[in-house]
Amino acid sequence: MPPADPNHPNPRGMIRPAATVMWDEAPAHYGGAFSKMLVRPESCGSHNLDYRISVYQPRAYVAPHRHRIQEQVYHVLDGEGLMEMDGVRTVVRRDDVIFIPPGVEHAIYNTGMVDLRFVVVTSPADDA
Numbered sequence: 001m002p003p004a005d006p007n008h009p010n011p012r013g014m015i016r017p018a019a020t021v022m023w024d025e026a027p028a029h030y031g032g033a034f035s036k037m038l039v040r041p042e043s044c045g046s047h048n049l050d051y052r053i054s055v056y057q058p059r060a061y062v063a064p065h066r067h068r069i070q071e072q073v074y075h076v077l078d079g080e081g082l083m084e085m086d087g088v089r090t091v092v093r094r095d096d097v098i099f100i101p102p103g104v105e106h107a108i109y110n111t112g113m114v115d116l117r118f119v120v121v122t123s124p125a126d127d128a
Helices: none
Strands: 033-039 050-056 061-065 071-078 080-085 088-093 097-100 106-109 116-123
Touching (some): 071 088
Antiparallel strands (some): 050 116, 061 106, 071 116, 080 088, 080 106
């Protein structure tokens, strides 16, 4: 399927098999912190959403950072690790949901024994 036109006012719906999307290790993600960027403006024409699935191998993490205007929701599917928000680390496990408002410094670390798998939903899609 050709990429959607992010400038088109009415993107069409789509079904995207996850296996067609390559794993990516984004900047400031370390040690096997991989994501599949499943819904993005450039791939689907979404205007407000970034939707991805992430798999962090044991010891993998994203460095502490903050977003200027973006809100995020993390939903842990498998594994366990530490979620850091404004310097406070909390254990997160399967079925936990994390809300991160704009301006909150955050990081996630796989401190568990198996892969940490979670969904990340971000709005708007870019922090510009």
